[in-house]
Amino acid sequence: MHWHLRTGLRKADSVLQSTHIPVTARPKAIANWLFFVAALIVAMVVVGGVTRLTESGLSITQWDPISGIIPPLSHAQWQAEFAHYREIDQYAAIHAGMTLTQFKGIFFWEYSHRLLGRFIGMAFFIPLVWFAIRRQIPRGYGWRLVALLALGGLQGAFGWLMVRSGLQPGMIEVSHYWLAIHLITALFTMAGILWTAFDLRQLSTNPLARPAVLRPVAITVGLILLIQLIYGAFMAGLRAGLVTDQWPLMNGHFFPYAEFSSHPLADALFNDPYTVHFIHRWWAWVTLGALVVLARKVRGIRRSASVAVHSLIGIQILLGIAVVMAGVPIWLAASHQLVGALLVVATTWCAHLLGERGRRTV
Structure with a gap:
């Protein structure tokens, strides 16, 4: 009886070692986190669409990934932002004569779009570091998660290149090519996140499952x-x-x-x-x-x-x-x-x- 028990334990240990799930791994928790990030990207796509529809995308003419988190807080700061916007060609062509209050309306959508992008970045980066430190990422998935993080960073860079295309002399809107690149990269990133989440969810229910x-x-x-x-x-x-x-x-x-x-x-x-x-x-x-x-x-x-x-x-x-x-x-x-x-x-x-x-x- 003891011999059969020892044999069974050795077989179980062999099966566990052959899977992608170390004892510390938490594939279900990571999958749930990734589903949350994907939901944030869906929201990001919608906010980006409204930003485009309201002609708000060029209201912020600078890219400040860190300091840009804080919006204008004083009347003087709002006037300075408004002055920057009045320097570009879109203002004269589309929004000539707009008031500061109206400018705050289009600023709101672009600021919300950028702020949500930063939040998504942190919502991905911080838990990724946490799971990595606690060695909870199943084998073979660490590189994929890092690649998705890098793709998200590239998405942010594409967003700025899109905005910059509309700030060039003679331009009153962003390039539709850069807009397409920006949108498709977001959706591709979301699809990659979902695919990884589905893999991990299957792994959480079946240790022998492969990607x-x-x-x-x-x-x-x-x-x-x-x-x-x-x-x-x-x-x-x-x-x-x-x-x-x-x-x-x-x-x-x-x-x-x-x-x-x-x-x-x-x-x-x-x-x-x-x-x-x-x-x-x-x-x-x-x-x-x-x-x-x-x-x-x-x-x-x-x-x-x-x-x-x-x-x-x-x-x-x-x-x-x-x-x-x-x-x-x-x-x-x-x-x-x-x-x-x-x-x-x-x-x-x-x-x-x-x-x-x-x-x-x-």
């Missing part, structure tokens, strides 16, 4: 969704949602031939608001088809994930149509951006379910 892998179908769907997201960013950067208030036609035509023919092909595809709008509104249906395929593949694995993708893509298309026909009201456009971020969350969830290895069958 999920990207299946070909998930890669294909992800690329199709990526194109739609990039053109969504172009829509915001070029104010392309305002070129028409009609659907399915655009100012009485299915395709904007006149505007398209006035540009070289490459320029029209990436810089003409009418062409960008046309691509975004109809590529949405390609994206719908791809996401339906992905959702159907995971229906037998996790029905709730399949329902989430089906529901969100339907809502997103309806919101997109409503935004255009209503003339791009801020609340509706912000809702469109929120659902877009949630759609990335649901897509990541489905892709991970397809790629899970070592899933328990009991």
Whole structure:
């Protein structure tokens, strides 16, 4: 009997040593922390969208990662910030004659966007250090968490490069290319955080589970969704949602031939608001088809994930149509951006379910 007990203990110890879970590791706690950070990024995307819609992004003309945490506190400090803004071309072109009170309104959104970005950075960095010191990170995940932290820092740098593009002489808005880079990097970071959280959550319930892998179908769907997201960013950067208030036609035509023919092909595809709008509104249906395929593949694995993708893509298309026909009201456009971020969350969830290895069958 004692021999069998000793043998069983040795086998159990061998199994534990072969997994990614040291005795001090806390994969479930780390997963919950990462889900919280991902939720913060969703909020960040929405605040960033409102910042863009209210023409607030250039209201702070300097990048002070440390001192910029403190907003203007005195009337003199507010006047100094307002004076900096009046020096750039956007003020004369869009906000000429605005009062200090009005300036405080657009300052609020840009300041909130930057402050939330700093908070997300601290919400990631401080717990990461804590988990590392206490040796609670499962083997093989430390490098991934550090890479995600670095990606978040890069996202902040891209944000400043985006703002700086709008501060150049002759510019009254930020570059839509930098806007796309800024948004896509945020969503990619969020997807990476979620993927890691899903891996860790599975590891917490099954010590033998291995990290999920990207299946070909998930890669294909992800690329199709990526194109739609990039053109969504172009829509915001070029104010392309305002070129028409009609659907399915655009100012009485299915395709904007006149505007398209006035540009070289490459320029029209990436810089003409009418062409960008046309691509975004109809590529949405390609994206719908791809996401339906992905959702159907995971229906037998996790029905709730399949329902989430089906529901969100339907809502997103309806919101997109409503935004255009209503003339791009801020609340509706912000809702469109929120659902877009949630759609990335649901897509990541489905892709991970397809790629899970070592899933328990009991």
